Amino acid sequence: LTNDDIVRLDLELALAAGIVRQVDYTNEYVDAIEKLIDLAAIRQADLRIAIDPMYGTGQVTLGIILTEARCRLTILNEYRNPLFGGRSPAPNVDAIRSLITTVRDGNYDLGLAMDGDADRIAIVDEAGNYIHINDILLLLYHYLVTVKGERGGVVRNTATTHMLDRLARHLGEESYEVPVGFKHIAAAMQAHDAL
Known part of the structure; x- marks a missing residue:
């Protein structure tokens, strides 16, 4: 396949011809997520949360869900910016310093950050401490098995902590290592x- 084999068409023409259609799955996505979480418990917690979507799309669905859960939200960097405000769009400790300061100094219960396409997250606790994604995965897996009573092994990629292997063994479950990439994890x- 070469560039000459690829047919190019203006988006407006493709839409008008019915070749392409734009679909918004926001409501379906929000509904699916809300079936997995305890909205009543979140409402009861009366949380004050700061969010940094890092100029990406994450605030849309997360904002809807947390608003429906009656959380009091402050959203930083909420407009879309393809240059991500001149910083790395990865939610690492250096990139979310303003969120850390906001949570620590503003008396928030929690801070949440996600990268531009919202497939990576970071959490900041009420004291402004950055919680690494590896720790989030450990907490989540432990919660699913010990609190929710779910059974199943854990899949991690080669860049993820081996502590997941130890936790799975401790809980009587298997762990599986795959290459980096959601397609490998999902498969x-x-x-x-x-889980």
Whole structure:
């Protein structure tokens, strides 16, 4: 396949011809997420949360869900910016310093950050401490097995902490290592019926 084999068409023409259609799945996505969480418990907690979507799309769905959960929200960097405000769009400790300061100095219960396409997250606790994604994964897996009573192994990629392997063994479950990439994780989760 070469560039000459690719047919190019203006988006407006493709839309008018019915070749392409734009679909908004926001409501379906929010509904699916809300089936997985305890909105009543979140409402009861009366949380004050600061969010940094890092100029990406994450605030849309997360904002809807947390608003429906009656959380009091402050959103930093909420407009879309393809240059991400001149910083790395990865939610690492250096990139979310303003969120850390906001949470620590503003008496928030929690801070949440996500990268531009919202597939990576970071959490800041009420004292402004950055919680690494590896720790989030450990807490989540432990919660699913010990609190929710779910059973199943865990899949991690080669860049993720080996502590997940130890936790799975401690909980009587298997762990599976795959290459980096959601396609590898998803396939292994299905193949091994993992959490």
